[in-house]
Amino acid sequence: MASPEPVISVRDLVVGFGAATVLDHVTLEVWRGEILGFVGGSGAGKSVLMRTIIGLLPKRNGTIEVFGRDAAALSGRERRAIERRWGVLFQQGALFSSLNVQQNIEFPIREYLKGLSPRLIEEIAVAKLQMVGLGPDVRKKYPAELSGGMIKRAALARALALDPDIVFLDEPTSGLDPIGAAEFDELIRTLQRTLGLSVFMVTHDLDSLHAVCGRIAVLSEGRVIAAGAIETMLASEHPWLKSYFRGKRGCAARH
Amino acid sequence: MTAASLTESLSLHSLQSGGQCVRLAAGGAWTAQGAAELEQIVEDAGARYRQARSVDIDLQKLERLDTFGAWLIERLNRTLAAHGAATRIVNLSESDRGLIDELRLVNRAPAPAERSANRILSALDAIGRAVAEIGRSLLLLAHLLGALTMVVMSTLARPARLRLRSTVHHLERVGWRAAPIILLSTFLIGAIIAQQGIFHFRQFGAEVYVVDMVGILVLREVGVLIVCVMIAGRSGSAYTAELGAMKMREEIDALRTMGFDPVEVLVLPRIVALVLAVPMLTFLGSMAALYGAALVCWLYGGMTPDIFLARLREAISLPTFTVGMIKAPFMALVIGLVACVEGFEVEGSAASLGLKTTAAVVKSIFLVIVLDGFFAMFFAAIGM
Numbered sequence: 001m002a003s004p005e006p007v008i009s010v011r012d013l014v015v016g017f018g019a020a021t022v023l024d025h026v027t028l029e030v031w032r033g034e035i036l037g038f039v040g041g042s043g044a045g046k047s048v049l050m051r052t053i054i055g056l057l058p059k060r061n062g063t064i065e066v067f068g069r070d071a072a073a074l075s076g077r078e079r080r081a082i083e084r085r086w087g088v089l090f091q092q093g094a095l096f097s098s099l100n101v102q103q104n105i106e107f108p109i110r111e112y113l114k115g116l117s118p119r120l121i122e123e124i125a126v127a128k129l130q131m132v133g134l135g136p137d138v139r140k141k142y143p144a145e146l147s148g149g150m151i152k153r154a155a156l157a158r159a160l161a162l163d164p165d166i167v168f169l170d171e172p173t174s175g176l177d178p179i180g181a182a183e184f185d186e187l188i189r190t191l192q193r194t195l196g197l198s199v200f201m202v203t204h205d206l207d208s209l210h211a212v213c214g215r216i217a218v219l220s221e222g223r224v225i226a227a228g229a230i231e232t233m234l235a236s237e238h239p240w241l242k243s244y245f246r247g248k249r250g251c252a253a254r255h
Numbered sequence: 256m257t258a259a260s261l262t263e264s265l266s267l268h269s270l271q272s273g274g275q276c277v278r279l280a281a282g283g284a285w286t287a288q289g290a291a292e293l294e295q296i297v298e299d300a301g302a303r304y305r306q307a308r309s310v311d312i313d314l315q316k317l318e319r320l321d322t323f324g325a326w327l328i329e330r331l332n333r334t335l336a337a338h339g340a341a342t343r344i345v346n347l348s349e350s351d352r353g354l355i356d357e358l359r360l361v362n363r364a365p366a367p368a369e370r371s372a373n374r375i376l377s378a379l380d381a382i383g384r385a386v387a388e389i390g391r392s393l394l395l396l397a398h399l400l401g402a403l404t405m406v407v408m409s410t411l412a413r414p415a416r417l418r419l420r421s422t423v424h425h426l427e428r429v430g431w432r433a434a435p436i437i438l439l440s441t442f443l444i445g446a447i448i449a450q451q452g453i454f455h456f457r458q459f460g461a462e463v464y465v466v467d468m469v470g471i472l473v474l475r476e477v478g479v480l481i482v483c484v485m486i487a488g489r490s491g492s493a494y495t496a497e498l499g500a501m502k503m504r505e506e507i508d509a510l511r512t513m514g515f516d517p518v519e520v521l522v523l524p525r526i527v528a529l530v531l532a533v534p535m536l537t538f539l540g541s542m543a544a545l546y547g548a549a550l551v552c553w554l555y556g557g558m559t560p561d562i563f564l565a566r567l568r569e570a571i572s573l574p575t576f577t578v579g580m581i582k583a584p585f586m587a588l589v590i591g592l593v594a595c596v597e598g599f600e601v602e603g604s605a606a607s608l609g610l611k612t613t614a615a616v617v618k619s620i621f622l623v624i625v626l627d628g629f630f631a632m633f634f635a636a637i638g639m
Contacts, residue, residue, distance in 0.1 A: 097603055097604035097605045097606070098604045098605055098606035109287075112287075113287055113288075113290055113291065114291070115291035116290055116291050116294065117291075117294060120290065120294050120323075120326075120327075123326060123330070123361075123362050124322065124323060124326060126361065126362055127322060127326055127358060127361040127362060128322065130360065130361045130362075131322075131357060131361070142603065142604060143603065143604070144602060144603020144604055145603070160322075162287055163286065163287050163321035163322050163323060190353075193353055194353035194354045194357055195321070195322070195354065196350065
């Protein structure tokens with residue numbers, strides 16, 4: 001691979017709440033077409049970084065470049081154009097509870113792409129559902145009627161509704177049984193390949209890290225302490241990395 | 256074979272239409288951005304080449320492809336195939352193959368048929384359901400009242416089971432914190448009634464009877480009604496929203512599995528707090544209304560407070576006051592029951608929470624008024 005093209009690059013990002021500094025000069029790149037696994041202890045600020053990149057939290061300092069543009073310098077219109085190019089899978093799915101599954105997926109399509117025929121919108125929504133492995137019987141169901149795994153899949157379908165260039169996944173496999181989690185990993189990888197996605201995945205799931213992530217970044221004490229392939233992580237002598245990747249659970253995941 | 260105007264951002268050209276063999280070349284970016292235009296192109300092509308025996312769809316000049324574009328290509332493919340053409344997709348790049356293959360499998364099953372019902376039938380259906388719903392909600396109310404009675408009985412047997420801390424907490428919220436707004440509104444209501452009374456009674460020289468009117472009206476009816484309407488809107492809605500949110504997040508199920516009775520833990524303290532708070536607020540509200548009336552009589556009607564009080568003493572008797580106060584706890588019970596029933600009825604969606612909160616306020620105000628009517632008949636019958 002030639003020098004990889006970053007779709008998102010974060011430099012010296014500082015984020016804090018009140019007196020607490022959660023992210024202290026974080027620098028990180030997400031490359032085009034890769035699956036980046038983002039790990040760190042609970043409360044280390046993984047979700048904070050994700051939410052800051054997608055603009056839900058204010059930053060104190062540093063720059064965030066999305067598709068080569070400084071996110072802070074964008075006008076409202078440019079910002080919306082960029083938001084169209086990413087999809088977000090929230091930890092709890094965040095499906096709109098008053099819309100059924102099909103309407104949930106149609107919503108961004110309907111809002112962003114004016115002038116599409118209802119037939120096409122519906123066909124695309126059903127196609128997305130099928131791509132994430134949900135059958136037609138789920139279409140008319142409401143989020144409250146779905147199981148946890150189905151919610152994740154439906155939410156992924158919504159995140160993919162506009163064919164984004166990058167998707168942010170916040171703990172996509174948390175709360176799924178190992179079989180469901182493995183299937184979801186496989187799904188993410190298949191979709192990443194067919195759609196040419198870049199994936200930013202916050203996760204705790206060591207199996208996911210082994211199975212799908214091309215690169216892993218580790219957040220600890222407010223900084224990215226390491227970034228690289230899983231082999232690099234396993235070879236590292238950093239005490240936190242050692243206990244994370246080579247602890248009991250880490251070893252189990254490798255076999 | 257010349258591919259004309261490939262500078263266009265998206266296109267579908269017929270490169271070769273000798274006889275019944277057609278070769279279509281898709282060019283440009285087939286993505287979500289141009290999907291509306293692409294759909295038109297695909298529809299036109301589908302209609303134009305319906306006679307063709309064999310169609311090749313050439314993707315060599317394709318710059319970008321996403322799900323939208325791939326699906327439209329697949330749709331064209333299917334349309335033509337349905338008209339009997341042998342279709343092929345050629346010059347498919349490796350990177351796009353996965354996507355095209357994926358969409359081959361999609362939308363095969365016919366959409367589940369929508370039930371298109373007769374309009375009159377569905378109107379009747381809606382009316383029937385609404386009536387059944389009324390019956391059901393009365394039943395639920397009776398059910399909760401029964402459950403509450405059981406809990407009250409067992410609590411009376413063992414008073415230590417009453418959750419005192421929770422009760423006091425709710426009492427503070429629905430009683431103490433509601434006091435200022437209740438005082439202010441009843442004060443204004445009293446003042447307005449007095450002002451209207453003076454204005455109209457003056458024509459007959461009967462201003463002094465304003466005191467009778469205000470005294471009886473406020474103490475018997477208006478004081479308690481205003482307080483109940485305010486409490487239903489302020490505290491009843493809060494109860495429904497709280498219990499509804501707890502229901503949505505399975506907190507109520509969690510309580511049940513730990514062996515707690517939600518009626519005992521959640522409903523009883525709330526309703527006890529309301530039943531205590533509403534009479535107190537009614538008393539405060541009635542006093543504030545009388546105060547407002549006295550003030551208006553003095554400033555607007557020229558009747559000194561001494562005269563007002565003397566007149567009031569003649570006009571009202573203790574039963575006038577007790578009638579209002581007797582009604583208050585029953586109305587509080589109705590408000591609390593309706594709010595809790597609706598709260599437990601909340602389902603998964605945010606819309607349902609809003610719907611049930613509205614229903615709680617509307618139903619409890621309506622039932623309070625109905626109950627007031629029954630009380631009026633009852634007190635008339637026993638001569639109070």
